[in-house]
Amino acid sequence: MRGADAMFDRLSSLVIALTLIAIAAILAALAGGDASTIAILALAGFAATAIVHAAAPAPVIEARAETAAPPPAPLPSLLRHPDFARRADQEADPLLGTTDNIVTVANDAAIRLLGRHIVGADIRTAIRHPAATEWLAKAADADTPQEISLVDFPRPGQRWTMRMAALSGGDRIIILSDRSAIDAADRMRSDFVANASHELRTPLAAILGYVETLQDMNGDADAGMRHRFLSIIDREARRMQQLVIDLLSISRVEADRFRRPTTPVNLAAIVNNTVAQLRDSEEARAKDIEANLGSEPQPMLGDAAQLGQLAHNIISNAMKYGRAGTPVTVDLAREGGRVRLSVGDQGDGIAPDHLPRLTERFYRVDEARSRSVGGTGLGLAIVKHISERHQGQLDIASEAGRGTRVSVSFPLANG
Secondary structure (H helix, E strand, C coil): CHHHHHHHHHHHHHHHHHHHHHHHHHHHHHHCCCHHHHHHHHHHHHHHHHHHHHCCCCCHHHHHHHHCCCCCCCCCCHHHCHHHHHHHHCCCCCEEEEECCEEEEECHHHHHHHCHHHCCCEHHHHCCCHHHHHHHHCCCCCCCCCEEEEECCCCCCCEEEEEEEECHHHEEEEEEEECHHHHHHHHHHHHHHHHHHHHHHHHHHHHHHHHHHHHCCCHHHHHHHHHHHHHHHHHHHHHHHHHHHHHHHHHHHHHCCCCCCCCEEEHHHHHHHHHHHHHCCCCCCHHHEEEECCCCCCEEECCHHHHHHHHHHHHHHHHHHECCCCCEEEEEEEECCEEEEEEECCECCCCHHHHHHCCCCCCCCCHHHHHHCCCCCCHHHHHHHHHHHCCCEEEEEEECCCEEEEEEEEECCCC
16 A cells, blocks of 8 residues: 555656656747746756655655664563472472572472471572572573582581573572481481491401401310300301391391281280290290280281291390399280280380480490390391381480380281
């Protein structure tokens, strides 16, 4: 439409210009060609030229300027999208969204960790850690690592990692992940290897030392000493054997800890068999066991071998650490929908600050005494894992000078 209008304007201007020239020519003919007529004719020609020039189309540059595309609109911010906040709240890890280092979005996990005041605050003050502040200051550099470790954050002994994704327009997404449990598991594995190596190395060193001494002894002249050394070697070898057995046991129990037993067993029969085995053994305190197991069966779902090991460890511990000549009581009784196995001794007891750590691997209240009675430091750790696999509740109560009682309650199969 605009092209047709321009064409019409040019034709109209041409007609007007030709008309003016024709009028000027007629006037010049009538006037006889004097100077004034010639001036009028020239003026009419200039006027016609001006009209035609005014009607000419605009220069190409101006036309292109009128039809040029508008500049692109800025991209919308992902952080301000209504679905982003909802999706962020579904994340278990703390997630923060920042614009020019100001926190604009914080999910529920981030608010629980850092507090609600972080929204609207500078990210470098919201996460108060020197490594985080330094990393955020260099976040635009190509050499900046994608993940950093925040040691002792937010409290001493904890460790978190921090990751960042850069978006357009100065927006960032920052994710914090708790690695404290992973570090604790790594430390536990390292401690376990170190402790196991130490426990195996000690009897092995004793065995090798006495064997070398025996090799240097002469004939029958040292028969008494040879017998004493061989007794020590036998004791240390048996201690090493028991340690290997316990290590294999705790490994098997941990491998099965998340698989609930499905086999029906009678806990009363299992405990009764364990008591009978210990009474018939060569243990010095075998006759001190006093059992009150009742006559009714105690049905539950369980692993008979593991439950027998649990009962053996608890009862033998009471025999080792109770005073000689005092009873080791073994009780089995129902409590509603559960059955409780309790074993008590009349020993020196355990100080309260040691009780929470008794089920740790290789933890001993009195290391010298534990070694002298043949303890490996794994008995109660095995009890704990077997109890957890069978949905049991382990309780250890002790009073200094009066003894210790260890109890485990299990759900009954018909409870």
